[in-house]
Amino acid sequence: MFFKFKNKKITNMISIVPNNIIKFEDEAGQYNFPIKRTLKMMDIMGYKEHRLFNDSVILSDVAVYGLNYMFENNIINKEDIDALLFVSNCTDHIIPPTSNIIQGKLGLKTDMICLDIMQACAGFVVGLLQSFMLLDSGSVNKVVLINGGTMKSRVSKKDRNSWPLIGESCSITVIENGGNNDVFASVYMDGVNSNALIIPAGGFRMPSSEETGKLQTLEDGNERxxxxxxxxxxxxxxxxxxxxxxxxxxxxxxxxIYDKDIFAYLFHQPNKFMLEKLADKMGMERSKMPSNVVENFGNSDSGTIPLVTTYNYGSLFEQEEKTVCFSGFGAGLTCASIIMNFGKLENCKLIEYGKNR
Amino acid sequence: MREKILEILQDLRPELDFTESNDFIEDGYLDSFDMVALVSNLDKTFCISILGEDIIPENFANLEAIENIVKKYK
Structure with a gap:
């Protein structure tokens, strides 16, 4: 399914990352595999280090911190926020919506819309699509989109397939009407294969219990x-x-708009190997598709696209506008992509949680 | 080519004799992560890039299958 929007622009993008860094080598002994065999994965998959918040910190805490940073630095005015979107699977509770909780903690106006959308890897792009639709309504002038993940409690430390690549971060993106360029988007949803990425217990289908919390050793040698x-x-x-x-x-x-017109492919960051193979398949230069987020931060679900952007091109996108392609793919299974002009942002920054206020 | 492929496999899992199995996946010689490591090493050794659509268990099930997939990209 394709979408086309007119006159939409991203004006601010902030990524907030933990300052707690964990090295892959230090964790190589915790899996049920010979250490030498585990270490072979370092270069191939891009496992160097990942960043995790302290155990008590969850995504909405980081979002509140980031928005307060933006208020205090006059990046955004509280009164101007007409829509607050929280697009992540890392909610505070099943009820109420996390966006409402954040609105309450920040003392935002009540004449606004708060909306949660349950999406993971494609959450940034899905969130942008929803933002554009709200801006087209005529009632909304400024959208704040919150993405990211704080998944560590839902990933087994004895699972070598998942634990080394998870990371945590939060991103805040401000979207407004303006600009003269068209935005093109596509969405592909494949629910038949929805089990390919799943947390089986914890929802209404299988509530968490003592039984669902027990580690099991699986055929592949991992425990989860x-x-x-x-x-x-x-x-x-x-x-x-x-x-x-x-x-x-x-x-x-x-x-x-084709490869020659596109400055960078700012994609979700599952691992380095997968992204390099994707670039090869598409016949594009690997350097146009940065794949360095997993090795430096880990994969933080819907936070990875803003993170790959702020980490690699933060200052450039505060100066210049370029045509870019955003693409998020994974849980769902979902693939959502956007081609748009992006740049000359007021702020395109990466900050550390707890250090910048 | 076969000797080089065997060398790569032995380096991945030195404790196994890859000439004794005809189905590395079924016999538990290679898991999905080993397959990724194998592809990466084959890419480097033979200066090729095996595309993602070909990174499926059937193409790495035994020495002959691996030889065939390398030849496809040479």
């Missing part, structure tokens, strides 16, 4: 519980290598 993230690696990999390139090609044809 039903409360933990399960990733069917081959299925996810095949989705990214077959569906994503096709969807991007279709989007480029729809937008009539």
């Amino acid at each position: 519980a039903l409360d933990h993230l399960t990733m069917e690696g081959v299925g996810v990999f095949n989705f990214v290598q077959t569906v994503v390139p096709e969807e991007l090609k279709k989007l480029m044809d729809y937008a009539k």
